[in-house]
Amino acid sequence: MTQEATVRIHGSDWKLADVEDAVAFCREHQWRREQWVRRDALVQRTGTTSLYTGQRYDPAYCELVRRGWSHDHCEICWWTLSEGGDEEHSVGYTNGGRWICSECYRHFIETKA
Numbered sequence: 001m002t003q004e005a006t007v008r009i010h011g012s013d014w015k016l017a018d019v020e021d022a023v024a025f026c027r028e029h030q031w032r033r034e035q036w037v038r039r040d041a042l043v044q045r046t047g048t049t050s051l052y053t054g055q056r057y058d059p060a061y062c063e064l065v066r067r068g069w070s071h072d073h074c075e076i077c078w079w080t081l082s083e084g085g086d087e088e089h090s091v092g093y094t095n096g097g098r099w100i101c102s103e104c105y106r107h108f109i110e111t112k113a
């Protein structure tokens, strides 16, 4: 029996098979390195929070919270990107909506043939 192929991300071993779909998705997009900063969020009365990107909303049901979007997750490894702190957490790559961490970018995107 052969051992499954793994990749080490942020000190944890991931099965390549578990990330390959996300990697394939990410390779179809253009990424640029950016400092992660808080953005505005729409918080519904039900508690659901979504990123505010200028969409229409009903103030009776939603509240616009300035800088209320506190973090994003890496599309591939679910690493948390947030404002401040060390560069591993505060700098990532974005395609304008989604984010990936620097480590996944180096592992999977930068090195693609």
Ligand SMILES: [Zn+2]
Pocket: 009, 074, 075, 076, 077, 078, 079, 100, 101, 102, 103, 104, 105
């Ligand atoms: Zn990642």
